[in-house]
Amino acid sequence: MTNNNLLEKIVSLCKRRGFIYPGSEIYGGFAGVYDYGPYGVLLRNNVAETWTRAMAAHDNINFIDSGIFTSPKVWEASGHVSGFNDPLIACLSCHSKLRADHLLESVGVSADEKMSEKELNKVFDAHRKKIKCPVCDKKSFGKVVKKTLMATSTLGNLDEKDKDVYLRAETAQGIFINFKNFLDFGCSVPFGIAQVGKVFRNEISPRQFMFRKREFEQMEMQYFTYPRDVDVAYSAWKKERMAYYETIGISAEHLRWKKHERLVFYAKDAWDIEYSFPFGWGEIEGVHHRGDYDLKQHQKYSGVDFSVLDEGVGEKYIPYVVETSAGLDRVIFALLAEAYDEDKVGGETRTVLRFLPRIAPIKVAVFPLLKNKPKLVSKARDIYKTLKKDLLFVAFDDNGNIGKRYRRQDEIGTPYCVTVDFQTLEDDTVTVRDRDTVKQARVKVGELIDYITKEL
Ligand code: ATP
Numbered sequence: 001m002t003n004n005n006l007l008e009k010i011v012s013l014c015k016r017r018g019f020i021y022p023g024s025e026i027y028g029g030f031a032g033v034y035d036y037g038p039y040g041v042l043l044r045n046n047v048a049e050t051w052t053r054a055m056a057a058h059d060n061i062n063f064i065d066s067g068i069f070t071s072p073k074v075w076e077a078s079g080h081v082s083g084f085n086d087p088l089i090a091c092l093s094c095h096s097k098l099r100a101d102h103l104l105e106s107v108g109v110s111a112d113e114k115m116s117e118k119e120l121n122k123v124f125d126a127h128r129k130k131i132k133c134p135v136c137d138k139k140s141f142g143k144v145v146k147k148t149l150m151a152t153s154t155l156g157n158l159d160e161k162d163k164d165v166y167l168r169a170e171t172a173q174g175i176f177i178n179f180k181n182f183l184d185f186g187c188s189v190p191f192g193i194a195q196v197g198k199v200f201r202n203e204i205s206p207r208q209f210m211f212r213k214r215e216f217e218q219m220e221m222q223y224f225t226y227p228r229d230v231d232v233a234y235s236a237w238k239k240e241r242m243a244y245y246e247t248i249g250i251s252a253e254h255l256r257w258k259k260h261e262r263l264v265f266y267a268k269d270a271w272d273i274e275y276s277f278p279f280g281w282g283e284i285e286g287v288h289h290r291g292d293y294d295l296k297q298h299q300k301y302s303g304v305d306f307s308v309l310d311e312g313v314g315e316k317y318i319p320y321v322v323e324t325s326a327g328l329d330r331v332i333f334a335l336l337a338e339a340y341d342e343d344k345v346g347g348e349t350r351t352v353l354r355f356l357p358r359i360a361p362i363k364v365a366v367f368p369l370l371k372n373k374p375k376l377v378s379k380a381r382d383i384y385k386t387l388k389k390d391l392l393f394v395a396f397d398d399n400g401n402i403g404k405r406y407r408r409q410d411e412i413g414t415p416y417c418v419t420v421d422f423q424t425l426e427d428d429t430v431t432v433r434d435r436d437t438v439k440q441a442r443v444k445v446g447e448l449i450d451y452i453t454k455e456l
Helices: 003-016 040-054 072-078 100-106 117-130 173-174 179-185 228-247 291-301 328-341 374-391 402-410 424-428 445-455
Strands: 018-021 034-036 062-063 085-088 097-099 145-149 151-153 165-167 192-202 217-226 257-258 269-277 280-291 308-310 316-317 320-327 341-343 349-355 364-368 394-396 414-422 430-433 440-444
Touching: 003 018, 003 328, 003 341, 018 291, 018 424, 018 430, 034 040, 040 062, 040 192, 040 217, 040 228, 040 328, 062 085, 062 341, 072 173, 085 100, 085 117, 085 291, 085 316, 117 145, 173 192, 173 217, 173 291, 173 364, 179 192, 179 341, 217 228, 217 316, 217 341, 228 257, 257 280, 269 328, 280 328, 291 308, 291 320, 316 349, 320 328, 320 341, 349 402, 364 374, 374 394, 374 414, 374 445, 394 402, 414 445, 430 445, 440 445
Parallel strands: 062 192, 364 394, 364 414
Antiparallel strands: 018 034, 085 097, 085 145, 151 165, 192 217, 217 320, 257 269, 269 280, 280 320, 308 316, 341 349, 414 430, 430 440
């Protein structure tokens, strides 16, 4: 299977099986936005829960759910209003809007994020002849223009003199502006604040399915530490965050570290965890050493004192921050790519999502062998209800032949299928079929929950 094929197959399975739909599809779509369907929501929740649990395992990490809207001053102080830009260039032939830095990279030239528009245009002009439009293959481009990634809104803007406000472009700022509240709540350095939530970025060319969206979710944690301890904390978090991906079923060979050679305005050191997506390596999480940049900026702009007393030394200091910032949608895309498999069962090709059971949206499906035998259906319904009480995410399916029902559950990634047949009515046993081995075991109904939960 080529990688392009794999991407197409994942996109089509996501739509067919109710994981992910293109946004506003009935109106021709809306670039950079996707809607999660019934199984997509469960998958999303499971991934977010694994992350939340990994954070909650620490004694000194608390959670926050901060507003999507904030005072515009937050983004002036953070540096986003002046510095959070991407260089846009238009293809004069097909009118596609493209990232000038990505085009330069395609001919081996790296464009620094700190470069001004003038500098970018100079570099682009020097290489213009070699650069092809990835959409139409032509070599005719306009000028590079820096475009802000901040999305604006008129929320609360009822007067002409009111300024537009920004939708948050990262969850981190909601954490920094609440730093003092957490100190008053009783946290003492070192401690972390964690948050899962939506963010918005006006990406120039949203593409590659869930990879570059305009509305997406982040799972971020800001860890406040003594400046003298920051290096130790930074390497511990790097190690922990990489190990996390194996616990959710991503194999080490599809993960790698990438160091940022060109640091953004706030970072002192920055590494990305990359996944080998069907289109190539791409970032799923950034682990950044942000120093005291953010707290100092908010202290300066708000006038609120963010310094903390180091009791050992008797001096006040501004804590340093280690940030772990994962993109939930990209992690979900990585999990789909990782789990997608095709094999042969009974001479036929089947598609299967080999999710770990903790990630799978549905844990077990229950089938009556035949739809038109009331005793089988009623027994299967009873078993379904009992399992649902414990496992919640259980499916009942009596549609089509058993083979088709297995195929459906394989495509969703359901680890177990339970079938109620005529033998069940005689000896109260059912078959439990394992998604990966496709082997069936005969299990007593009374022992079913233990059997399944043990495997889960
Ligand atoms: P990129 O270089 O790919 O644009 P970034 O360096 O701007 O990403 P960060 O600002 O570090 O990304 O954001 C943290 C995480 O948020 C990323 O690791 C990624 O998983 C996710 N993320 C960033 N931009 C997007 C996007 N447009 N769509 C989906 N997820 C995103």
